[in-house]
Amino acid sequence: MNASTSGPRPSALLPASVLGLLGARGPMTRAELAAELRVSSASITQVGKDLMARGMVLELGQLASGGGRPARPLSLAGSAGRIVGVKVTASHLAVVAAKLDGEAQLARTVPFDVGRPDALDLAARSLQEILKEVDGPVLGVGVALPGSVDSLESGVADSPTIGWRNAQVGAVLRQRLGVPVLVENDVNALTVAEQVYGVGRRYSTYLVVTIGRGIGCGIVIGGEVFRGAGGGAGEIGHLPAQADGPPCPYGHSGCLESLIGSAGLVRRARELGFLGTGEFAGGGDAEFDAVRALAARAATDPAVADGVFGWAGGLLGSALAGTVNLLNPETVVILGEGVAQWALWEPAFEERFRSKLMASRRSVPYLVEAWDEDKWALGAAALVIASSFDKEGATGYQGELVRERLSIVASNRVKAGA
Numbered sequence: 001m002n003a004s005t006s007g008p009r010p011s012a013l014l015p016a017s018v019l020g021l022l023g024a025r026g027p028m029t030r031a032e033l034a035a036e037l038r039v040s041s042a043s044i045t046q047v048g049k050d051l052m053a054r055g056m057v058l059e060l061g062q063l064a065s066g067g068g069r070p071a072r073p074l075s076l077a078g079s080a081g082r083i084v085g086v087k088v089t090a091s092h093l094a095v096v097a098a099k100l101d102g103e104a105q106l107a108r109t110v111p112f113d114v115g116r117p118d119a120l121d122l123a124a125r126s127l128q129e130i131l132k133e134v135d136g137p138v139l140g141v142g143v144a145l146p147g148s149v150d151s152l153e154s155g156v157a158d159s160p161t162i163g164w165r166n167a168q169v170g171a172v173l174r175q176r177l178g179v180p181v182l183v184e185n186d187v188n189a190l191t192v193a194e195q196v197y198g199v200g201r202r203y204s205t206y207l208v209v210t211i212g213r214g215i216g217c218g219i220v221i222g223g224e225v226f227r228g229a230g231g232g233a234g235e236i237g238h239l240p241a242q243a244d245g246p247p248c249p250y251g252h253s254g255c256l257e258s259l260i261g262s263a264g265l266v267r268r269a270r271e272l273g274f275l276g277t278g279e280f281a282g283g284g285d286a287e288f289d290a291v292r293a294l295a296a297r298a299a300t301d302p303a304v305a306d307g308v309f310g311w312a313g314g315l316l317g318s319a320l321a322g323t324v325n326l327l328n329p330e331t332v333v334i335l336g337e338g339v340a341q342w343a344l345w346e347p348a349f350e351e352r353f354r355s356k357l358m359a360s361r362r363s364v365p366y367l368v369e370a371w372d373e374d375k376w377a378l379g380a381a382a383l384v385i386a387s388s389f390d391k392e393g394a395t396g397y398q399g400e401l402v403r404e405r406l407s408i409v410a411s412n413r414v415k416a417g418a
């Protein structure tokens, strides 16, 4: 393949990145924004103009400058509202309210029985209570869950992981909460957060890989999240990794996730006799406890380190090398609960990953990010800020509602002289 590269092109989310950066750093000149976001000053000038026209950004007075052209820094028009994110898991809801720069203002964990027929009603009730605590106008709520979601706007979810079929997540929550609601696959939501607040500031084609209970992959191509035809792209966890093996919820055997997701690691450790049969029995969080205990044993027992974590690192390395060979990204970001044990995965991962990459991309870098539980919910919140600059219309009417709210909040602040 003869791919010509012409440098990263600005993402459709550039305006969201500008807002995020101004929120995080305070007022900045256009030149500073262009340098930080690695785009041309012409792009920043255009984005600044659009944001000012919509009342989201102000131009501050001229800075005293030591000669040369005076610079007028741009500033957020007040703290223009709050974004709320919810991550749905089988056992709880993690909820975060954040400022536009992604800084969390409030974080709550609510126990949640995902299997109840009225689960969505219960979720709505919990969220209604939490929304009352948010200090500032809520622009919208982003919801992230494992599985596939038809579109962010309608929010119909299918998730074998939590047992939801055709769940009307968007419709129910929207009606009950009275605010715009956007629903997305959890890994895609994290990927959007990377676009707005993370590596998306430096790269336009990259992969966001999660390790933990599930093994997932968000794909960004030319600054856009690639969702696939039905919103289900990036299921790296269902790459066949072994001819035979434990079953996955879709009925395959030997899928990457059933092998090296947290349940797979525990299964492997039992097979090798590193965990007793009754030790850490039960699903859910017992899996994570078991993985932590295994990591502690691996620190002093190389058989556990190689047999469980090194084995997993090698399988992940093969799968990711294949994916990088296929998609030719500039970089790969690795995050999720599993990065806590990354030091144990890494030697075998590194070896297998490099050895299976095509020569031309053997030096592709990967970054392992520090992880904390709030990140899933912050990823969901990022859906809200990103939706306000959705040029493709993927967020539809809900995105329009967010834009409307953002403009109202911003123009109120302007009138109030903020």
Ligand SMILES: [Zn+2]
Residues within 6 Å of the ligand: 237, 238, 248, 249, 250, 251, 252, 253, 255
């Ligand atoms: Zn599978």
